[in-house]
Amino acid sequence: MIDFRPTATDEAMLARLHAEALICRRHARAFDEREAEMIPDVLPEAAAFEAEAKANPLPKPGPDDTPPAVMMMLQTMAAYWGDYSVRLRRSTSGGLGNAALMAAGTEAQKAKWGQLLLSMAITEPGCGSDPSRVSTTAVLDEQTNEWILNGEKIFVTTGIRADGVVLWATLDKSAGRAGIKSFLVVKGTPGFDVPHKEKKLGIxxxxTAAYVFRDCRIPRENLLGGDESIPKQSSGGFRGVMKTFNMTRPLTAAMGLGIAEAALDATREALTEAGVELDWATGPGGMGRLSAAAERFMRLETLFEASKWTVLQCAWMAGKGLPNNLESSVSKAHAGSAVRQITQGCIEILGAMGISREHLFEKWMRDSRITDIYEGTGEIQRLIIARGLLDYTRDDLK
Amino acid sequence: MISFEMTEEQTLVRDSMREFAAAEIRKRARSADEESAVPAELLATTWSLGLTSTQLPEAFGGAGEARSCVTNAIVLEELAHGDAALAIAALSPSLFANAILDHGSEAQKKAHLPRFAGARFVTGSLAVCEPAPLADGSRPRCIAEAKNGTYVLSGRKSLVAMGDRATHFLVTAREGSELGAYIVPRDAVGLTVGPLEKNMGLRALPTTSLLLERVELPAESKLGEAGGANVQAVLDASRVALAAVMLGVSRAVLEYCVPYAKDRVAFDEAIAKKQAIAFRLADMHIEQHAMRQLVWRAASLLEHGLDATRAAWQARCYAAEKSMWIADNGVQVLGGHGFIREHPVEMWFRHARTLGVAEGLVAL
Incomplete structure (x- = not known):
């Protein structure tokens, strides 16, 4: 049955996450201002919070509660509602590279590297949206049975903390996408340098790190999945990588929406304090009666709800095992543009207060800006959606 | 539990309504619009389908089938995909009947509902809109005064769907600061039903104005048991229903534009192969998809008897903004053909603007 009501168990879990997120938010400004520092793995408040949580266990979700894939989106929104980066206790596993390892690695590779925190390095200074242009090279040295890696990678998420990386490199540039393979490189390997943490607009x-590989030698068995052949026609391996986006796209959308919701909640509070009334009973003819600030805010909140439920619908499909390639691009494209409008709009409503670094509005605007860029820009999502709608191939519509 | 799973019945209803809209509604849409008239045989057909009567309780002559606001939103989307004006006309009996069923007193239900289970098409209207700027459904200028056990109504209404043939009007009015709705029979003294209005869109839907000059009504005319009804909930349902109609129109535009853009060649290739057009189509798809989530959400809250005022505002507001945007861009994708009445897109463009400012035309 189509139903939009979270259960009491769902709400208890989300309330707990919001309480945790508020603690993290207290540290948000400090770590934004001190960019060069690394966030501690454990916040000082963690022990007390966890003790209290243990004393008040949450009800266990059952089959009548919201399915896990949908809850995962709501939980993500709740965490990012606190802050993009700060966590009470940071996860030491589950980097993007781990997802790739689980999806494409052999059993031996999973057993060997599964315990490491792995980042994922795809983007290069000269290639982003079109990963088939990857120019980092992998050349096999038959004598030593080693791959020799050369190239530069940027925007590597959790790149500093990671123990190793899943790296995209090409065996043969002329083969295009078919020539691209994934390699696992452990930190400390000679020729693998982490020159710096990137300096960014937000988050x-x-x-986020930049990586450099100079004649970096890794064992032959570090090719993820182990298949060294370059297929003539199909780009099957590449597609496999693209498939993992069907859950990560709504997930990145949920991250951005968590930030947007934080901005909306704080703006609503400020507006209420200023005596602005949000009259949801107003009909179409009466819109002109609302104050400009009220109407603007109500439309932003509407945009948020539209985006949120689009993301949840997409995740619900993933949870059901239904193909959601189109929906995951729709949710990402919608949220990418919604969070830009929402966080920028809140500042416009608030005026000078919005841009002051005394408050978090300006930080939320900077932090959420990445939503429409990473994990496929809004334009890439629209390409995918249009191809789906028009039944066009990659070559039909570029 | 949050779920997007359509029931088996909803899937069946959606498919059969989709088929019906394609076979019976779409083909009549253009001529109905040109003639500014709703085809009588279509109303007879939809009446015989029992869209209204099946959901009425058996005690009032109906089939007593469970009524679901979400299912009805799905029905509206599908029928409006055929044509918005004809969909609203066909479902107009439900607008009046469901308001009485949901909010009326037992006596009102007994007096009015059996009519809707009869053999011949009958309808009633909900009179919400008023012919003045900033006219807000939730704050009517129409006034109801309680006087010696009666109510006296004064004011004007406009855009009253099926006003030319409704037997009764459910008129919203302000009693002091309170919102009420009053059942006004067509022959009430002091009520003047105006001539057919000439509107930009939804031309096939007959609408009229009402002039209420000290119309005196017995006390039991006020919707609800003593003390009145939650009229805002009636408005909420009508707003969500309108959003569902706008969703149907939006999907119609998109589905017309996709094959057109693949066929139309400019500079040696289909215009759909150009990002300027392809991205526009992608955005049209994104927005109609998001619109549907808001419609279903508001309908789901209504279905469970929860306060849906905020969700209904959001569904209506988003649908109004985005359906207009989609129709506007639909015209643009077709270029000159978008401006020619041989194609339906200009009609949907007029429909979208009309639906976006309307209230009380249709219900769930």
Whole structure:
């Protein structure tokens, strides 16, 4: 049955996450301003919070509660509602590279590297949206049975903390996408340098790194999945990588929406304090009766709800095992543009207060800006959606 | 539990309504618009389908089938995909009947509902809109005064759907600061039903104005048991229903534009192969998809008897903004053909603007 009501168990879990997120938010400004520092793995408040949580256990979700894939989106929104980067206790596993390892690695590779925190390095200074243009090279040295890696990678998420990386490199540039393979490189390998943490517009506390590989030699068995052949026609391996986006796209959308919701909640509070009334009973003819600030805010909130439920619908499909390629691009494209409008709009409503670094509005605007860029820009999502709608191939519509 | 799973019945209803809209509604839409008239045989057909009567309780002559606001939103989307004006006309009996069923007193239900289970098409209207700027459904200028056990109504209404043939009007009015709705029979003294209005869109839907000059009504004319009804909930349902109609129109535009853009060649290739057009189509798809989530959400809250005022505002507001945007861009994708009445897109463009400012035309 189509139903939009979270259960009491769902709400108890989300309330707990919001309480945790508020603690993290207290540290948000400090780590944004001190970009070069790394966030501690454990916040000082963690022990007390966890003790209290243990004393008040949450009800266990059952089959009548919201399915896990949908809850995952709501939980993500709740965490990012606190802050993009700061966590009470940071996860030491589950980097993007781990997802790739689980999806494409052999059993031996999973057993060997599964315990490491792995980042994922795809983007290069000269290639972003079109990863088939990857120019980092992998050349096999038959004598030593080693791959020799050369190239530069940027925007590597959790790149500083990670123990190793899943790296995209090409065996043969002339083969295009078919020539691209994934390699696992452990930190400390000679020729693998981490020159710096990137300096960014937003999510400054987040650990984003640049990597350089100079004649970096890794064992032959570090090719993820182990298949060294270059297919003539199909780009099957590449597609496999693209498939993992069907859950990560709504997830990145949920991250952005968590930030947007934080901005909306704080703006609503400020407006209420200023005596602005949000009259949801107003009909179409009466819109002109609302104050400009009220109407603007109500439309932003509407945009948020539209985006949120689009993301949840997409995740619900993923949870059901239904193909959601189109929906995951729709949710990402919608949220990408919604969070820009929402966080920028809140500042416009608030005026000078919005841009002051005394408050978090300006930080939320900077932090959420990445939503429409990473994990496929809004334009890439629209390409995918249009191809789906028009039944066009990659070559039909570029 | 949050779920987007359509029931088996909803899937069946959606498919059969989709088929019906394609076979019976779409083909009549253009001529109905040109003639500014709703085809009588279509109303007879939809009446015989029992869209209204099946959901009425058996005690009032109906089939007593469970009524679901979400299912009805799905029905509206599908029928409006055929044509918005004809969909509203066909479902107009439900507008009046469901308001009485949901909010009326037992006596009102007994007096009015059996009519809607009869053999011949009958309808009633909900009179919400008023012919003045900033006229707000939730704050009517129409006034109801309580006087010696009666109510006296004064004011004007406009855009009253099926006003030319409704047997009764459910008129919203302000009693002091309170919102009420009053059942006004067509022959009430002091009520003047105006001539057919000439509107930009929804031309096939007959609408009229009402002039209420000290119309005196017995006390039991006020919707609800003593003390009145939650009229805002009636408005909420009508706003969500209108959003569902706008969703149907939006999907119609998109589905017309996709094959057109693949066929139309400019500079040696289909215009759909150009990002300027392809991205526009992608955005049209994104917005109609998001619109549907808001419609279903508001309908789901209504279905469970929860306060849906905020969700209904959001669904209506988003649908109004985005359906207009989609129709506007639909015209643009077709270029000159978008401006020619041989194609339906200009009609949907007029429909979208009309639906976006309307209230009380249709219900769930």
């Amino acid at each position: 400054r506390a987040d650990d």
